[in-house]
Amino acid sequence: MSSQISLSRLSAPEACAHVAALGELLAICVAGGASVSFLKGLEPERAAAWWAGQLADDDGRAVILAHDAAGLCGVVQVIPAGPENQPHRGDVAKMLVHPRARRQGLGGLLLAEAETAARQMGLSLLVLDTVTGGDAERLYARGDWVRVGVIPDFALSTDGRPEATTVFYKALAQ
Secondary structure, three states: OOOOOEEEEEOHHHHHHHHHHHHHHHHHHHHOOOOOOOOOOOOHHHHHHHHHHHHOOOOOOEEEEEEEOOEEEEEEEEEEOOOOOOOOEEEEEEEEEOHHHOOOOHHHHHHHHHHHHHHHOOOOEEEEEEEOOOHHHHHHHHOOOEEEEEEEEEEEOOOOOEEEEEEEEEEOOO
């Protein structure tokens, strides 16, 4: 991992200042095939509007940003579960790494910081899902996340083909 990467943990209101950069990152990742709820053709402006909507309410989420010399190069969120009977649980969502920063350990660094943030938020269980067979699936397995199973045809790939999703969880030691 390059020593020029810096991480910052922000609340949703603090992260609002970064919606344009977050939109650009999301659009670049989707254009590169990242199956993260959008189809190819996502414009940075629409992606920024999506981020603005996600960050509009202070729901207690932690937004972890990674910057390098060229700007924003990664993000991950820890979103507390909403139901009253799940105050111990959170979701890891929208983990994105810019193509220029891939294969340098940033995904593992973001995931570790998400787990640290979750512990500090009082969470003891995290869940996530990812496209089956992708690089992220291997990252989570290396990080001791437990594979729950595969849901076939869960979502469409960026080019519109149905693809399977693998669900993971991780119990956090406090």
